[in-house]
Amino acid sequence: MMRPQSRRLIAMLLAPVGLYFAAAGVLSHVPVNAGWREPADGVTIYLASNGVHTGIVVPVTAAGIDWRGRVRPSHLPNPASAGPWLLFGWGDRDFYLNTPTWADVRPGTALSALVGSGQTLVHFEDFYANADMRPLRVTADEYRRLAEFIENSFAETGDVIPGYGARDVFYTGRGRYSALRTCNVWTGNALKSAGVRTAVWSPFPGG
DSSP: OOOHHHHHHHHHHHHHHHHHHHHHHHHTTSEESTTOOOOSSSEEEEEEEOSSOEEEEEESEETTEEGGGTSOGGGSSSGGGOOSEEEEEEEEHHHHHHOSSGGGOOHHHHHHHHHOBSOEEEEEEEEOOOTTSEEEEEOHHHHHHHHHHHHTTBOTTOOEEEOSSTTEEEEEBOSOBOSSSOHHHHHHHHHHHHTOOEESOOSSTTO
């Protein structure tokens, strides 16, 4: 039989986890920019998700923003693959580089990311929009604010790091990853910066 001291210790350890999931469940349903409405005309972007990680898909050029000055086709292993859409994501450096597939996820790598890492990356993938993604239309001004947020996620060094295949690369990122600021929180913050309706805080894709 488990001793009372052991039960109390387990309860103390599990309490923060329970609070975390409870807060995520509540705050992911509380909106910010609640009055925002999708415009009739503007720039179409997409929200992409693999069920765990989210990212933002934007056109190569729109509303005066040309991403080819930041993410050049020559950075890709196969420059000829460059298409009309770009997928941006942000996350922990070690997790990104050491988990090319979900089968490669290790508890130590995941725990290190959640505790907090001072090194992050921006993941860039040459992308083709498809029906599985969530389309979202924003005004030109909203799009420029979104683009500014993404641009500010790049570190000044601009180091290019090989990705997983012929159509993606990583760039040195800015900011600290943790359980409170996950890749999905980054996506939400990008939408907030543009003035788009989204969740107050959602560390998981559903928000």
